[in-house]
Amino acid sequence: MSVVMTAGLSRRFGDVTALEGLTLELPEAGVIGLVGPNGSGKSTLIRMLLGLVAPTSGEAYVLGEPITAPGRYLDDVGALVENPAFVPGLSARANLLSLARLRGLPSSRIDEVLQAVGLTGRDKEPVKRFSLGMKQRLGIAAALLPDPKLLILDEPTNGLDPSGIVEIRRLLAELAGSGRTVIVSSHLLAEIEAVCDFLVVIRFGHLVYSGPVADLLARTRRRVEIAPEHDRDVSALRSLLSEEGWEVEPTGDGRLSVVAGERQGSDINRAAARGGIVLRSMTAVRGSLEEIFLEMTGSSDQELTTARAVAAQRSA
Known part of the structure; x- marks a missing residue:
């Protein structure tokens, strides 16, 4: 079964088209990278999959259920969208306990998720003392509380230093190794190339590529x-x-x-x-993923701005 399937999925915000006719099928298990330039529609797609934004047209299914009925699948989905929000004065454990009670989840999950993200032993410290990387790991721990089949992470390494990026990368590989499907959006190509098995590239709301990372790398020039x-x-x-x-x-x-x-x-x-x-x-x-990504999406902000303007004129 495909973990996510979309057909002609579109979303417009007034005159702005965030996604246009997106059709794709994502496999179960492993890490799936969702990449594209800023404003390409990655976050809009994630919000639609989570039932936070309704599509303008088209359809999509998550874990076999339509996104028009998110209540049927959200218990099996964990998500981290933007920066995680916690009560700074409370400990990591207290924050997770509060979230577990709100969702009616067993408190026994807290020790399991703390262990999974490597925060065992730091769980009694107030979150305000945590580094950005630790806060990101705590956010992933919160997303893991329902023991989800599907984990969706929107820019989980945003703002992290190199060591923090390596920590999150290692964590994603471990989570995928446990049999989960992890969808991670990012604009850091090195991160995607290092950890992802499957890749989706979106440009100006249009699907540019969907398939194994290895197949895309095979296109690079020797x-x-x-x-x-x-x-x-x-x-x-x-x-x-x-x-x-x-x-x-x-x-x-x-x-x-x-x-x-x-x-x-x-x-x-x-x-x-x-x-x-x-x-x-x-x-x-060997050619890098970054090379072919830039060929697909544009190599500079000016090039992207010009291409976006041309695309807007054509759709007007």
Whole structure:
């Protein structure tokens, strides 16, 4: 069974189209990344899945139930949307106990979720002493209280330092390993590439890609970074390879980056040898998720702004 399925899902806020005709199917288990530029519609989609925003048109199902009847599935869904809100003067345990009582959940879950997010031993401290990363983990603990089948996290690493990001990344992998499905929205591509199995890319409310991360990475261009034996040969090597049809760019550190395509590193070596140049090093470099993401969504704020304006004119 698909954990989430949408068909022609759209949402408009006045003249602004947040989502347009979104059709996708998300698999059970693992970590699913939801990415896109700011304002792409990620948060709107999450709010619709949680029953917080009604669609303008189309339909969607969560755990097999329609989003028009969220009461049928929300007991099996945990969510962290934006920054978690807790009573600063109360301890982590007291905050979780209050939330458990409000939802009619057993207090026995508190120890389990504290253990899951790594806050055992810090649970009696007031939340106001917690770092941002600890507050995020406590927010995830609160979302885990109902022991959900599906966990939805909206930008869980927003504002965190590198160590906090690594902590949350490790936690997401552990949660997915326990058999849950975790949907996480983010604009940090390194985070998504490190932890997600499945990826959804949205741009200006339109679906750009939906599928395994590995399949998307397979689209990246194969590159080889090379360096001649003598630094004085860098310019000549670049000209030689360019004349033979290679796409070559300097890396800024005395090396050249060559798009290999279907050709092999041995072809590059032979081409250099024909020009009387000996290579000192040759390293195959795998393209990153960030590269193909930028190709799909735009590489700068100005490019995104221009594209958004064009898209708005077409839909007007």
